Amino acid sequence: MxxxxxxxxxxxxxxxxxxxxxxxxxxxxxxxxxxxxxxxxxxxxxxxxxxxxxxxxxxxxxxxxxxxxxxxxxxxxxxxxxxPAQNRIEADYQTVLQELYRGMTELVTDCDCSQRETEDYYTLWAHQIKTPISAMHILLQSDENENRSDLQDCLFQIEEYVEMVLSYVRLNSDNTDLVVKQYPLDSIIRQAIHKYAPLFIRRKIALHYQPVSFTVLTDEKWLLFVIEQILSNALKYTRSGGSVEIRLESGNTLIIADTGIGIAPEDLPRIGQKGFTGYNGRQDKKSTGLGLYLCRRILSKLSHTLRIESEVGKGTTVKIGLESTRLRVE
Known part of the structure; x- marks a missing residue:
């Protein structure tokens, strides 16, 4: 009617x-x-x-x-x-629509080409920069310089930033190379711990971890990247003598808790937004806020969740819900 x-x-x-x-x-x-x-x-x-x-x-x-x-x-x-157009006005409208569609198609094609070129460039750059980084690692291992540990820390940070750039480019591409299947969570956590073990030792931060017997439907590489980013933040904002604890809670929630400086309550709702660094980031001028932004996007793609609780001066607790309701097994 x-x-x-x-x-x-x-x-x-x-x-x-x-x-x-x-x-x-x-x-x-x-x-x-x-x-x-x-x-x-x-x-x-x-x-x-x-x-x-x-x-x-x-x-x-x-x-x-x-x-x-x-x-x-x-x-x-x-x-x-x-x-079919029934009169001249309808025919004119159709001509306008066709011209708009043609222009939009050309614009989308140009944008896709530009994005692919940018992705190819940064991917190539990230792989090429790994060669001098590897050479620097070898040189540092044979060098007994008194600043060796500081140089190793700086080099480690460079590696992290390179991996972050590469992950950012891959995440924004049409193909994020997800390989979804059942993985033992303990193996993924141990890889992250092994990578950051030297930093835990040099900064005298205790790590508490009990092996977990749990398999998770996820992508190993991307979940590992998330755990590494969270451990990196925990190490960055925890002073010497502090501690980091990794445990499994409620069956499928991974907890990473530190005794660091904590996050201001007004900053918590915006943590993980692109470019947001909060009070801690303003204190640490090198912080970009990109790490947690990538974590949220990756976990969303993996059908996992991220929740952060914190208290200034007492520490931060990151909770990763490992549900997999929308994933399809390879």
Whole structure:
């Protein structure tokens, strides 16, 4: 019924003209004293013809309406389903739409090409920069310089930033190379611990971890990246003599808790937003906020969750929910 009223509204001028014409003719017939039967007969014929024309035109209007609705659902794939133009105005509208679609297609193609070139460049750069980093590692191992440990820390940070750039590029690409299957969580955690073990030792921060017997449906590489980022933040904001604890809670929630400086309450709701560093980030001028932003995006893709609780001066607890409701096993 709404469609019919919409049709009447779009033809209100035509209907008004037809109604006015009938009134004029009836008035003229009355003034000339013509028989009422002739007037009624002419009016009846006009109404019948008008109703037939209106019904035919409404059916065409209805058909076009549903064609356009179907086209709206697949318009991103092309304008091939456009109904034929019935007049010059419709043809002009279709020409405008086709030009807009062509321009949009060219713009999307250019953007895709530009994004692929950027991804290729940063991927190549990240792989090339690993060569001098590896060479620097070898040189430091054979060097007995008194600043060796500080240099190793700086080199480790460079490696982290390179991995972060590479992960950022991969995450924004069409193919994030997810390999989803069942993995032992203990193995993933141990890889992260092994990577950061030298930093725990040099900074004199205790690590408390009890092996867990739990398999998780996830992507090993991406979940490992998330755990590494959280451990990196814990080490960055925990002073010497502090501690970091890793444990499994409630069956499928991974807890990483530290005794660091904590996060201000007003910053907690925005933690993980792109570019947000909070009070701690403003104190540490080198912080970018990119790590936790990537963590949230990765965990969302993996159908996992991230929740952060913190108290200033007492520490931060990061909770990773390892549910896998939307993942498909390879």
């Amino acid at each position: 709404k469609l019919f009223f919409s049709y009447l509204k779009s033809h209100c001028k035509t209907l008004f003209f037809a109604g006015t014409s009938v009134v004029i003719f009836c008035g003229i017939f009355a003034l000339d004293n013509l028989p009422l039967s002739a007037v009624g007969y002419a009016a009846l014929l006009s109404v019948c013809v008008g109703l037939v024309l209106i019904a035919a035109d409404f059916l065409h209007f209805r058909k076009t309406h549903f064609q356009l609705l179907r086209l709206a659902k697949k318009v991103r794939y092309g304008l091939d389903g456009l109904p």
